Amino acid sequence: MRTKMILKFPKAVTNEPITYELIKKYDLRINILKADINFKLEGHLIFDVDGNSKDIAGALEYLENLGVEADLITSTINIDSNKCVSCGLCTSACAVKALHLNREDWSLNYTELKCVGCNLCISTCPTRAITNTVW
Template identity: 40%
Template sequence: MYTQIYILRFPKDTSDQPFVYKLVKEYDLEFNILKADILLQREGVMILELTGGSKSSVKAGLDFLRGLGVKIERLAARIRRDDEQCYQCGACTGVCPVGALFIKRPEMRVEFDAEKCTGCSLCVPICPVRAMEVSLDRDSVLPEETEV
């Protein structure tokens, strides 16, 4: 699964399009609207959490939105580990794409390197005790050209 949070800015002539329906039906994405300010025939802004089976499926949905003229920014997520909850099972190390969660040898301890973490959130659902916590970093908006 791949989840990211986006800020979508709609031009006024797209505000009446059934884009959420299409994201679900045609791109097989799940969504969670965190905030929306959209009125007919006015520019609108929506903060949307999008989840797809893979990064490429989310990218396809975003490309569809861009085709409608929607401006897209990614809202960075801040990840922290609750060390009290973590029981060192190692499950998260297999999904982290950048090696921010790794097994330190010879101690065989699961370490979290917050500096390497990109905020992709892949480790959040896989942790059996929800030790990886995600919060929105509202001061950190990544521009449209940033990789999804």
């Protein structure tokens, strides 16, 4: 099973070796897409994860017991190239840089592997070129 996970963890656990535990204890293969700590010292982590569903369920239980909010990302977006006018508004809404304008021909590029399914880009599009698919 391959999916993406978004974690929000409180100050008390920002020093815990969470990704190490997910890899070692639950045999998950993890590719970190975004990680940051805000001014309140709360952490956010978004990553691509590959593992069997039992191990992913075990990892979610481990995170919950630690007090970490964890969500699986279960949607992706579609872009209708006939409606897109390459205005670039959606690119500024995308925190993980899954959307960018190609400087050679100003076409919009979408990298699905980076997309975390937040859907923030959808409402920014003036031509309604972006829709989402829920898995």
